[in-house]
Amino acid sequence: MRVALTDPVEPIAEAILREAGHEIIPPRGTGPAALRELCREAEAVIVRQKLPDDLLDHAPRLLAAVRHGVGVDFIPVEACTAAGVLVANVPGANTDAVAEFVVAQMLAIARHAEAMHAEHLAQGWGPARARTDAATELRGKTLGILGVGAIGMRLAEIAHHGFRMRVLGHRRDRNALPPHIAYAALPELFAESDYLALACPLTPETRGIASAALIARMKPAAWLLNVARGPVIEEAALVEALRDRRIGGAALDVYWQQPLPADHPLRGFDNVLLTPHGAGLTQESVAEMSRIAAEETVRILRGERPQNFINPEAWTASRRRALEVAA
Known part of the structure; x- marks a missing residue:
């Protein structure tokens, strides 16, 4: 055939x-x-x-x-x-790839490695080292995971056991969560997370689940990480929150429209990390x-x-x- x-x-x-x-x-x-x-x-x-x-x-x-x-x-x-x-x-075939990618996103955000590299080459040692003034550690931070399937489980394992992060999770069957993931209702998940990873499938129930109301509950320094599908986020609400700097930023691997249009406002922000739907590809x-x-x-x-x-x-x-x- x-x-x-x-x-x-x-x-x-x-x-x-x-x-x-x-x-x-x-x-x-x-x-x-x-x-x-x-x-x-x-x-x-x-x-x-x-x-x-x-x-x-x-x-x-x-x-x-x-x-x-x-x-x-x-x-x-x-x-x-x-x-x-x-x-x-x-x-399951790309579980490790996606989970490791989210960790890479968090490390890039916390340590400013890419910005230090660029400034080290362009401006020299001193300006690059100045970036360390804003560097943070993952240890002790709270990772929220919306959609704790195979990818979310692996991500939680790495974050909790490897980086000693506190992990909150939201899924339909809260009893399926292991002891190192504390269940959180959506308002709590958005309000308490320093890093919030979206790893849920796109379904009628999850479309727009990261809503304007929930984004408004996020901490001023929190980052939203999306390795699910673009439409799980209310895009206009996210753009507004980023523009007004009401959240720390967003690391996005997927978008409402792919490829991301050349004139899209997300391209103009310095508090976003954009990648081309590559989280699961190794x-x-x-x-x-x-x-x-x-x-x-x-x-x-x-x-x-x-x-x-x-x-x-x-x-x-x-x-x-x-x-x-x-x-």
Whole structure:
């Protein structure tokens, strides 16, 4: 069968697909039109960019959409379920990468390493050392985590056991938190955190969860860190808080619109740290995500259930669709 790639994958994934006898359709660009054309004759697609909502109107043979990553907001899951297209993802493969990235964000904020480097080269030893006047330590600070799944758990482990931080967490099942994470309701989480990490999936319930009212509760020196999805924050409220310096700053890896527009106001602030949705991407994590995504694709095309099944309610319809495609 034919497996479309929205973006390149690691060689191990291509080897797995070819060994199973499948043809690979290489990436054909970005944007809805290119993705519709890419999937027109494909039985499966490995997803690394947002698929158009009407994809299935243009992909009559599609049986599987496998996310090369965790968040399935890149896939029109409801439409897939209705049509009998199975959806899978790759949870856990980038857990360490994202957790370590949040730690890197906090260290960059606390120690001003990037600013010291630039000033050391441009202005010399003295001005660069002056940055240490504002340096702080992570030890003893409070880290709040909104969305304590695999990434949040790993982040809490590093922060508490490694840096001796106090860790607060918010999740639906508060009883699932380990002893080193204290449960906090949202108002408490925002009010007490020195660093507040957003690591929740984007769902109708979490869209805009970092609201203007909650941002207003943050400490004047607190930083908001987002490695989830852009729309979990009320963007206008965050921009206003940063502009008025009502919070310490924001370290953002994701945005409402990606790539971040050249004229976006976030680019003009000196109290933000901006990165291009790279928190989960390391050599190790990309190789692991590619491997698992390919294995799940092969599994589905063999007529088996994926291990990381997003829409199991589509199983019966998927069997009918597979028979129609085969005919």
